[in-house]
Amino acid sequence: MAMAGLYRRVLPSPPAIDFASSEGKQLFIEAIQGGTMEGFFKLISYFQTQSEPAYCGLATLAMILNALSIDPGRKWKGPWRWFDESMLDCCEPLEKIKAEGISFGKVVCLAHCAGAKVEAFRTNQSNLDDFRRHVIACSTSDDCHVISSYNRGTFKQTGSGHFSPIGGYHAGRDMVLILDVARFKYPPHWVPLTLLWEAMDTFDQASGFRRGFMLISRLHRSPALLYTLSCKHESWIKIAKYLVEDVPTLLSCKDVKDVKDVLSIVFNSLPSKFLEFIKWVAEVRQREDGGQSISSEEKERLAVKEEILKQVQEIRLYKHVTDFLFTGNSGLCKGSCLTNIADSVCCQGAGFLEGNNGSAKGFCCRETCVNCIKANGDAPVTVVSGMVTNGIGIQQVDVLVPSSSSKTSGVSNGSGLSGCIGMHPASNDVLTVLLLALPPQTWFGIKDKNLLQEMSSLVSIDNLPTLLQEEIMHLRGQLYILKRCKDDEAEEDFGAPLF
Secondary structure: OOOOOOOOOOOOOOOOEEOOOHHHHHHHHHHHHOOOOOOHHHHHHOOOOOOOOOOHHHHHHHHHHHHOOOOOOOEEEOOEEOOOHHHOOOOOOHHHHHHHOOOHHHHHHHHHHOOEEEEEEEHHHOOHHHHHHHHHHHHOOOOEEEEEEEEHHHHOOOOOEEEEEEEEEEOOOOEEEEOOOOOOOOOOEEEEHHHHHHHHOOEOOOOOOEOEEEEEEEOOOOOOOOEEEOOOOOOHHHHHHHHHHHHHHHHHHOOOOOHHHHHHHHHOOOOOOHHHOEEEOOEEEEHHHHOOOOOHHHHHHHHHHHHHHHHHHOOHHHHHHHHHHOOOOOOOOOOOEHHHHHHHHHHHHHHHHOOOOOOOOOOEEEEEEEEEEOOOOOOOEEEEEEEEEOOOOEEEEEEEEOEEOOOOOOOEOOOOOOOOOEEOOOHHHHHHHHHHHOOHHHHOOOOOHHHHHHHHHHHOOOOOOHHHHHHHHHHHHHHHHHHHHHOOHHHOOOOOOOO
């Protein structure tokens, strides 16, 4: 017999006041007049209901990222770039979140990886007065929003740990408006700020740490445009540990005499599947979205990606990496058949369009081709097209590929196509960027002072072009955050990534 299920819950009042009640409306009017509802209008424009019972953290973060107009740099569905819960999995697999929920620290990690500026505080790292000051600051502005992690039981509500954004503040009665993302359960409601503090000053049984709040705003620079780190493959924990912990230890224990020795130590011990850890941000579209034409917006984004790729290939470190890979001293893959790469990127593209965040799992590419589109005298654009099926339906997918004229791009032409330009991702591009993203202290264990000075010069980002420098800074921050998540340090320390 089917269960009847539940249709909403009655909001316990007091202590909460329903936003839509007469009293709630009056509080809203007075707060607007007091100037402490400025952030509300952006938030309400992107207010959403969590799509799973345990997705409160994901829904809250997606809502705020969209309210801040942070561009995810990749498509959600069709031609649209948009933050959705399904795209927030860089710090924890979605299936695990669906089953167990998500911790405060992992939400901080997700916000960093999504390209936001994050200031996070557990209640033992702040106090009531500071919390009130932060709430007022964000409520009188539309470029900062507060996420609260609290225990519902303090409000006499059912359930325990929950995330939701704070939509505004009423100064006269010292109350905050909670825009509850579990809208199937409770409506938006006002609660005393002091009581919310009590609800946050509770312990999360899963992590053993206190709850708290975080301030989310826009960075003054763009997030990653071409490269990003991913933890979708289970090997990410091993790779993050290797890069941050094992590499410095290996370099301090070995007698390295030149740059080639350093690269040999770093690269020849890399865990398998490392190319699943660092990804390129794909420009994906369904065939009907674009046909054989390239929009001006697509050209602009692709031009930025190509400029970053060009800048990578112009630095001295890239030449060292390329020489190492192509002199037979490395067991790493030097190149891949163009057809195989095309199959892979089209399946990943279909995953993006299905909301699977680039996962190729369950997709099979039945037909692939690589074309160069050139119109109106513009530079040619490489387009990988494929007919992809998941056993139920068929999609025609285009992936616009950043191109390089480099002869050592790491991709061999195994498709029979003549004059095909290099295609990203390539081993030497990726490995160069990975080296630049490692913490500066990685190389301090090198005993030879001259070699240490040379490596420090090669991996320095101080004199890189601004575009590439920002790309590396973002990757370094991602690596730092992922490493903290791996060690559960994200549950303890919320300082911004040290670039």
